[in-house]
Amino acid sequence: MANWQDEYWxxxxxxxxxDCGLLLTTAQLDCLASSVRGGHENYGMASGDDVASSNLSAYRDREKEDLLKAVRREKxxxxxxxxxxxxxxxxQAGPWTSNSECSKCRGEGRHDP
Ligand SMILES: [Zn+2]
Structure with missing residues (x-):
């Protein structure tokens, strides 16, 4: 019995x-569907999408790690x-007032312990 993927193809x-007026036997239909299914399964490898997806995933993992590090440091x-x-x-010095950025925290009001 064919699974849903075989039935789909x-x-x-x-x-x-x-659509193009072809009459196929059941065996010919199965053969063509199997071939198209195989082609579909290998599409990512043939087009390079698998590698691109893997690289993107690794990039996102690094980005997430960097953001978590920044959040931990900020907390x-x-x-x-x-x-x-x-x-x-x-x-205040007599009639003069000086207002300057704090050199310890560089104006942020908070700093690393
Ligand atoms: Zn300060």
Whole structure:
């Protein structure tokens, strides 16, 4: 008994045969369907899609790993004591005020422990 894939390809070949006026025996239909099925199964290898898909998957894994590393690092950061997490340091000297970026956290207000 044919499985659903064999039946699918037999149906495709049967429709194509009808469209172009071909009369096929059951054995010829099975043979053509089997051949097309084999071609379909090897399409990714023949076209290079299998390799491209594999490379893309490896790229996405690396990208995901990098993002997880960045998230872990960001979560581990501590609030900067130099600027109390503001990222800027304001100092008053007589009539003058200085407002500068915190050198400890580079203006982010948080830094690696
Ligand atoms: Zn700071």
């Amino acid at each position: 037999q149906e495709c070949i049967s429709i194509a045969a009808d 581990a950061k501590v609030t900067c004591r130099e600027c109390n997490g503001h990222g800027r340091i304001t100092m």
